[in-house]
Amino acid sequence: MTTVGDILDEFFSPFSSENLWVMPEDDNYTKIVRKWDPVIQSTNRAKFDLSANCSAWQSSYVSQPSWKPTMTNTPKPGAYRDFVPSPPGTDPGTCLKAFVVYVGSGVGKSVIPGLSPLPAVQTDKLYTCSIGSFNIYTTVDAVDCGAKTATMNFWMYNAMSRTSFGKFASNPAFAASGMKTQYMWWNWVENVDWSSGTVKTVPKKASGGGW
Amino acid sequence: MRKPALKVLSVLLGLAWLAGLSPGLAAGQAVIEGDRSVRDLGSVQVDDASVRLLIAYSGDSALLELAVAKSGGPERYIPMFGSTYRGIPSVTLNVIVSKSKDQLWVQSSWPDSTVLAYYRLGADTATTPFGTMGLLDTPFPKLLSGGPQGFPQFDPSGVWTLASFYHPGDE
Numbered sequence: 001m002t003t004v005g006d007i008l009d010e011f012f013s014p015f016s017s018e019n020l021w022v023m024p025e026d027d028n029y030t031k032i033v034r035k036w037d038p039v040i041q042s043t044n045r046a047k048f049d050l051s052a053n054c055s056a057w058q059s060s061y062v063s064q065p066s067w068k069p070t071m072t073n074t075p076k077p078g079a080y081r082d083f084v085p086s087p088p089g090t091d092p093g094t095c096l097k098a099f100v101v102y103v104g105s106g107v108g109k110s111v112i113p114g115l116s117p118l119p120a121v122q123t124d125k126l127y128t129c130s131i132g133s134f135n136i137y138t139t140v141d142a143v144d145c146g147a148k149t150a151t152m153n154f155w156m157y158n159a160m161s162r163t164s165f166g167k168f169a170s171n172p173a174f175a176a177s178g179m180k181t182q183y184m185w186w187n188w189v190e191n192v193d194w195s196s197g198t199v200k201t202v203p204k205k206a207s208g209g210g211w
Numbered sequence: 212m213r214k215p216a217l218k219v220l221s222v223l224l225g226l227a228w229l230a231g232l233s234p235g236l237a238a239g240q241a242v243i244e245g246d247r248s249v250r251d252l253g254s255v256q257v258d259d260a261s262v263r264l265l266i267a268y269s270g271d272s273a274l275l276e277l278a279v280a281k282s283g284g285p286e287r288y289i290p291m292f293g294s295t296y297r298g299i300p301s302v303t304l305n306v307i308v309s310k311s312k313d314q315l316w317v318q319s320s321w322p323d324s325t326v327l328a329y330y331r332l333g334a335d336t337a338t339t340p341f342g343t344m345g346l347l348d349t350p351f352p353k354l355l356s357g358g359p360q361g362f363p364q365f366d367p368s369g370v371w372t373l374a375s376f377y378h379p380g381d382e
Contacts, residue, residue: 086271132271133293159296
């Protein structure tokens with residue numbers, strides 16, 4: 001399970017190195033981003049486009065099993081894409097509050113030996129603030145335009161980079177910080193059905209069998 | 212195993228950043244408003260149309276774009292790549308023009324993204340990695356949604372590379 005603290009610690013560490021974070025559907029971080037309103041709206045746009053342009057998806061946006069996420073900023077080929085710059089709630093003011101909570105709990109954990117087993121407080125805001133802008137690349141694992149059903153495969157991407165920090169990257173406070181780029185990918189699959197005229201997400205069966 | 216001292220240092224550094232966060236400007240960027248700025252990568256003239264390559268920076272994102280204007284009219288924008296950090300990776304961009312000077316392509320050096328834009332000069336739409344779309348009135352769209360559906364191919368004997376621009380990357 002991935003925590004945002006893991007990623008932030010790596011980014012700000014003096015010994016920071018570039019890392020690829022791939023978070024599958026059952027990862028804690030993926031569950032959090034899927035509940036985030038800008039992500040819900042983004043996936044809804046992809047679902048609507050699929051229902052309106054099914055044949056284009058069938059010919060152009062089919063999942064390629066050989067594709068794997070890498071430490072790159074260049075676009076994922078052959079996918080529908082949704083670019084969401086600076087979504088609401090990721091402004092510095094909002095994020096500062098989430099960070100204060102995290103810092104406060106982290107300091108307490110460090111200076112009071114008895115608290116060491118306690119986890120630092122990582123709010124959902126801290127998780128989404130640490131993403132900010134994102135791209136979601138969507139393909140179909142399976143699609144039936146006649147039946148109006150599909151299995152959609154979402155890959156959400158964000159890079160946390162030194163350039164995210166503007167002129168403060170050169171602030172002396174960061175002299176000890178590595179700030180190496182962290183490449184983050186979240187992946188999940190949804191079954192959808194728009195035969196009624198409205199796109200509906202079909203709950204997965206407990207056995208996880210898909211269609 | 213986490214190291215608590217390292218963790219505290221990390222979060223304090225993060226707090227220092229957030230307390231004063233205001234994205235800075237690299238050389239060559241013009242301030243638009245607030246945290247928005249534009250870097251001009253270069254421009255060319257195709258008869259009476261001007262064509263400019265630019266990066267629009269906003270918040271923690273950047274958008275690589277083509278701007279077109281005809282006969283001194285207002286610029287309109289064609290998005291080519293949205294970045295989730297305030298920068299664009301290193302890239303060489305070639306502006307390719309048909310010999311009849313009525314079509315142009317922007318070709319990138321990135322793998323799998325060879326062509327990033329196609330535009331028929333004077334048209335109100337362009338072909339982009341987000342599909343065929345109307346030209347934008349602003350270089351700072353709230354979001355972009357769509358998918359590539361193939362760019363018109365060009366016959367190498369019927370075009371020439373009008374200009375090449377190199378962006379070294381923002382890191």
